[in-house]
Amino acid sequence: MATRAQRPAVRTARRPRHSDEAGLIPVLARAVREVEAAARRGGRVSPAARAKFQVAALLVREERARVKSDPEITPAEQANALRRLDGLATILAKTSARDTSLLTLLADDAVLSSAARDLRRKMLIAGGYDAPDEAPAPPPPSADSAPAERQVVPQSVTQRHLANPFLAPDFSAAQELRRPRARVLAGWELISPLLRAFEQSTGSAPACMPLPEPSRRGVPAGLTLMKHQAEVVAAAEQGHRTFLLADEPGLGKTAQALLAARAATAYPLLVVVPNVVKTNWAREAQTWTPERRVTVVHGDGDTVDGFADIVVVNYEVLERHVGWLGKHDFRGMVVDEAHFIKNEKSKRSRHVLQLSDKIRSRMGRPLLMALTGTPLINDIEDFTAIWKFLGWIDDKGPRAALMNRLEDAGLTPADRGFYAAARQAVIDMGIVRRRKVDVAADIPARRIADLPVELDDDAGRTIREAEEELAAHLVRRYHRAVEVRMQQRPGDPPLEGIDLDLVRRVATAVREETSETAAGDNVFSLLRRIGQAKARLSADFAAQLAHNVGKVVYFAKHLDVMDVAEEVFARQGLRFATIRGNQTRTVRQANIDAFVEDPEVAVIVCSLSAAGVGVNLQVASNVVLAELSWTDAEQTQAIDRVHRIGQDMPVTAWRIIAAQTLDTKIAELIDSKAGLAARALDGSDEEFSSVDVQVEALVRLLTDALRAESGEAESGEASESSAGYAAAPRARTARSAPTAIAFASAPEARD
Template sequence: VKLFPHQVNGLRFLQKRESMDEIFKGGMLCDDMGLGKTVQTLALIVSNKPTETDLKTIDELKLKATLIICPVALASQWKDEAESKCPGIKVLIFHGPKRTDSITELGKYDIVITSYLTVVSEFDKAKSSSPLYKGVWWRIVLDEAHIIKNKKTKMAIACCNLKSFKRFCLTGTPVQNNIDELQSLFVFLRINKYANIDVWTSEIKNLIKESQTEKALNLLSKELKQMMLRRTKAVLNASNNSGFELPQKKIHRILIKFYPSERKLYRAIEAKILNNIGDDFDFKSSETKNGGTSYIYTLVYLLRLRQVACHWKLLFENNPDNEETVHTELTTNSKSDSGGNDLDQLFDSLSINTNNCEICMSKIENSSNKLCANCLNMLKPPLESKSLISNAKVDKLLSILSEQKTRKTIIFSEFTKMLSILETTLKSQGFKVVKYIGSMNRLQRDEVLTKMKTDPNTTIMLCSLKCASLGLNLTCASRVILYNPHYNPAIIDQAIDRVYRLGQTQAVDVYELIVDDSIELKISELQDKKRALARAVADGDETAKLKLVSKLTREELKTLMFGPDR
């Protein structure tokens, strides 16, 4: 395969980082999503293979393979790319219950591909029994490396404990929520002074706490210039010598008005929630007047408002008569420590007392119910109301799709129940639809992708935002619809770039559906703040630096609930 000029420069950067006269070598390739980080990495692998001398050892077995760790959904894509672009290379996917436990077997391959969850599973074993931890890898590559952004999680710790002297991080979003996320990548790489938590704290973290943000960013930028390479689509498109050109991309932010009946329901829930929080609610304390955990309960309140903004039916998924509930869908008992600064991670680790109503948090006697009698009485009438048969957001979606019915379209939402509602609606309107969600195994996901790419009659792919926003190549589509906003704009940008990337030949339209005068509008405003942080650190954007705050705190949650003046 012929590399673009920017990819040739990327290869040179990677080769230079591997030729350093240091014990630990490596770096960060942080190109915009869709610029070919995979092919640049494969070029490095084939251009710098280990010699027999490199593999000689006295104490530990050295493996000739590059270990690539990626989300499970990308494992097949990595294997296909490697085998199609690097003829003769031997590739193994180390995943699933039948994976080998023999390090000798792994030693036969040039590339071993595994998932982050598999690494965690292997780490949980005794290290002496896991082939991943028995030897020293020629190099280790973390794809979508921001997945280990929280260094306290078992996933980050498991990756850091793998052995290799050459380590690389691939990510288009090295910073998503706060600057501390970079330090987690530094700990994995081990190639600069900021891998040391004491140095990081004294030179970066403390400066930010003291409102010396610009000084901290300048120190960080100086270090990143040596170890990180980042190019954006905008810069490459504007360059006459890049050999790079993408078609136009248009962002359409669509503000949608609730139908009167929907607005009435939303306002009723909002009023009940705000009344339950009360004026004496302290976002910094651990207890509410109801005896629960204040911050966690407020996240649940926020979730309910987001659900009703998407579709009122999502609330009724909580009814115990349903086989599944929104509670089991959206909450886990994760023990990971979010540090209190990352709304996204806090939602991932959300759990509530099952003896509390999932809307108002009042105690309920029958633990099999998810809603109290008062909330059930408030919410049941819409089911019988003819005025709530339709939904403003769904109707707008259908209007957009009807303009070009044969145009391949990707629709993203983080709520899989919402995707099920849309699937039923779209099929009833004659659309041929496939769905890509996290509960599918790797083979099922591959089948969905193949059908979307090869079947001209399959025009719509419904995607779970988090599992489909990473690494997939969906250039077969040219229209993206973001059904609801997410707190983390990096996840949104990654989703868009599944379609808007190298290989795209058509103009791309992106539709952001946002309900006006609702929690969704406030979330979209929060996204701007996080994007400023990412630009300030990764791109060295001086304007963004001026807008930067040190970190995203609980005050933002307070603003989302009450507005900036509360």
């Protein structure tokens, strides 16, 4: 049977019409309604309906990608088609929430049955496509086979290779690469016993390698490492080169990895991450290693700096770049959210392992770090791919360094003490696992960690266009005000530069003319649209937290954002409760009790207005703020649902920020007003409201637009906010989780 990756392409000799009653979309709509009706009847969905669900979901995704790239259809046709496809995707998502086993049909390695392939062909023909006959399925690709996706080599990378074609020899690996001393363990199969050593361990068994006393050297001025972070950096300074860094989320794994690379001089450094945290890694690299150049790989890599010291690439585009990355002479590699590679048959796992092998073959002892918040004790089989990435094992058994540690114990799997010794041998290879409770003394009782995310899809594009239109409207109002003033005072000299007082008056007037329910592009509608665009990303991150560290409180301002979050949690098999403003007191309390008392309820989805006060949720220690508040007070009230008397864990509030949008300006304003508000408590008469923040946001938007219009060099607060998101010191440990695969999203749209 053919997998999704092996299906033949659809030929479009007959171009389908785009009217409401013709083309593939009506065919899909009928199939989706039939699947929805089957799911509503209760019980497990029949095999025929499951096949129809699988085919419909895959064709919705394919049709959406085709519509977006078709140059022959008009913008109106495209918008109408995308709207209808998004509606079908929403129905499919709700259907899968009724029977979550349907989600397995959309996995990368999901197989299309013969009945499903036949149904797919019939639906394509009914929709106006010429569907070819099924070709024999090709054999599955091997790890060494050429990737199916088009390979690219950025021009600047070619220039770097021409400038520095030779790699200095590295003889530091002679000790590591010597042949293993197979004596006692000769002939034993050891992978299964090593896994069993972790499965059989007790809760009191150590889960962290011995770490040296921390060094304070090499930390940029104005920044401070916590003790547990500095210990890992000190280990890298002393020559340790492989780490499975499995600290709980919120303990600063990103900073540890970047400073370990600095300590090991592991440059160029390759960092492989989920798409959602590419921006955060670039920002953190500039913060912790400002002397090093960092470049982020987007799409085909047209903007890649081939001479950069740190190269950040996301899993989704790795296949496109694996060719040149394997020849780039990296001296270190970091894999973030390393549990992504647990399935060794997946493409991303094969590419990560391939790159690791090439780096080790060139360097001998490169710095290799796998970062994950997933506890080591769960599903230990998933960690074999990570051990292979780190060079501890291969397909046959332990490599030299680990084998020699096992031989030093003088025991075999037949001996009673072997398993404890084997577990310690693996841990000493570089496993580092700390929990919040273990390092509570290092961590502030309450922290706000900002996570900037890139909105690269259509939603991000339209948000930026709307923001530009709002800025243009402000600029027009400003110029009209200047003209009126010149007419009223003809003797005044011409205006030079920007009149900041006039900027503020224009911003205030525009704010006073706008309400939260007003139509069109304004500061309220923009922030709402940004929240909608961030909804899936923030929910994915909350789900990852729930899987890693337990219960999570998820706050949003708008019901549509809450709806998207609940769909994500249902699709990922997470039980959740909800607090909304339209609930009765009885329902509200029942949902709170379920979250607090039922260990299976992992997330509670809360409205900022409905759950911001009077609710005790201190059973959790992680809060996700999916949308920004207009005031620091509202944000603080939400966090205080968890940070309360009786809370015995440090609380981390993860604030999701849309980079290079109005979101960044508002986040900075909220933080600055919070500092002023704190001073007000000490005696100042100043008070700050949501209106202040809204006006200030418009002031910054208008000031940046006027500077761009006049070509002035940007400086000060306005230029800092327009350039992207500048992190506050308290946000140094922000990290994230992967983006889930949306029904209606083509894979390339998430690159």
